[in-house]
Amino acid sequence: MLEVDGLAKRYGEVLALRDLSVRVDEGECLVLLGRNGAGKTTALRCMAGVLLPSAGNVKVDGIDAADDPAAVRALVGLMPEVPGLYERMSARSYLDHFGAIYDLEPSLRTRRIGELLELFELADAGDRWLGTYSKGMRQKVALIRATLHRPRLVLADEPTSALDPDSARRAWNYLKDLQKDGCALVICTHSMEEAENLAGDIGIMSAGRALAVGSIVELRRRSGLKTHQEVRELPSLQDIYLAIVGNGAAEHELAETRSA
């Protein structure tokens, strides 16, 4: 579904992304982890056909993003870091507006918008101006917007960072349902819980490079971490992540707090 090969992106003098190669098949989910400024958002923008690669290439469903970015954008649903809603529109009319941009039939979009607002407990607020929404509500609307047209590839940048645990779980289940329908997912996140919940493959990025890509099991092996002797549990994803990013000190502290 998504093939990224040797992707690099330069902003003026900043090389935000260098040599990223990943592959996500239908119904699979890739989770990108990495510190702030690691290049996750940039990677998503390139995968979404919004920015053109400075080097390497991005293919979605066999279409090269450099050749036909508009076709790629039509296949993709991008949920950016900030919801970016039009404040003086109701959720319904906002979603309807974007549904129309993606050429959805009016009756179909009304039905889907109704269902999704219901699913995310926004049905009652659906006719209020988005400017009156809380941060979490906005994030839900942004998630609905990005997936309304049933994209083949969903790219979500920290999709649940503002959601309460219950809503986050709801959002994950929704994303997993999309996955079952054959949608490919790429999620950037700082939430290890989210990563463990959704991930097939995990990519750990640092300074524009992918340090490691693989399933949790593979990464655990690569990280060299052993099962915690004291509590006899597998090293958590958090531990694996910190070990790979190379923050040994923090890892010790975490291990101690856990055993305490």
Add this chain to the structure above:
Amino acid sequence: MVALTLAIPLASGSGVRALAAFGGGTAVVNRLALVGAFFVVFIPASFSLVLALESFVGERERTTLEVLLSTPLREAEIYAGKVAAVLAVSLTLCYGGLLVYCLVTFPGLGYFPLAILLALALSTICQVAAMVAGAVIISLNARTMRAANVMASFIILPMSIALQAEAALILIGRAEYLWAFALLMLVVAVVFLRMGFNGFSREALLARDVGLRNPWRRAVNAVRGSFEGRPGLLRLVWMRRTPMLIAAAGFPIGAVAGYLAGATNVIPANVVRPVLTSLVRTTNASGAIDEALLIFSHNVLAFVLVAALAILTAGLSGFLLTFAPGFILGFAAALTSWTFALSGIVPNGFVEIPAAIIAGGLAIQIGAAAIHMDPSGGWTARVLAAFADYVRALRWLVPALAVASVLEVLLG
């Protein structure tokens, strides 16, 4: 906004009527009726500036831009959509206002200047389009709304001059002048729309580096960089042969136009005569040095002004640098004879004209760089490079002008 567009025409329309009812002179009332129409149209037109300035940088500040850019819409569709939306709103307000105003003012006034009102309506479209297109370019390139507002003075100043011209044309009351004004605005609008469209890309909006440190040092470096690795004069003339040819053509075209103008008396001779006398002036031996200095400083000033105006006039000033002397020459020839006119520019013309062609060509290049935008950016670098070429060429051109002025005084 809607309330304003209704209130203003109602108020000004009633004002004009009241004046008519209480015995204002017909001529005054008629003029006032026209000026009122102008204001009624102009005020909503100025809203369009704000709306257009908002268009992209406003979405950027409200963080809605990335969502818009992630849709399948093509660049052309987004750009056209923004421009069309702003135009639709402001033109609706303009014409709504004008309609209300006409309904309030003219019935029973015994005066209805249809031709002028139509010309006003047309020139309004063109003017609003020019303003909107210019503001959208600013909106595309500004990083913050505040920066956009500051940059908007680059539109407000020329537009206020254009508006004053338009107001004067309306007072003159001749529709054909307004048509010509509309045509000029149309050209400006097309140039701006093309620039904005060519410079519009997702890349330019999202990926251009922001928040640069040391803006001052960067500016100095950019200027210094633009002087580096530029070609020498001869190679430059070859590189810029197209604009050079255009500038060279300016001279004969000007001569023909001047001759026709002189032969047909389009321009009264007394307007041109002072210029002519300075052209064919006899030398005064006692003040030879003063006179040479005067001619020299005159010409250098012209060369500097031409470069300074090249950006604003899209290079037209470069063309005028050869066209204007050609015109004067042709005009003089029409009044006297070609032999006499040509003798006025020999021998200094052999130096001055090539210098003017080179300077004109380089100024045209500056203008061309100024109206060319590219999705990958680099506008500033290209304009600076064109300026640098001009400045470097002056090292040759200024001495040439000095030689020419000496020749003119000694041998002319």
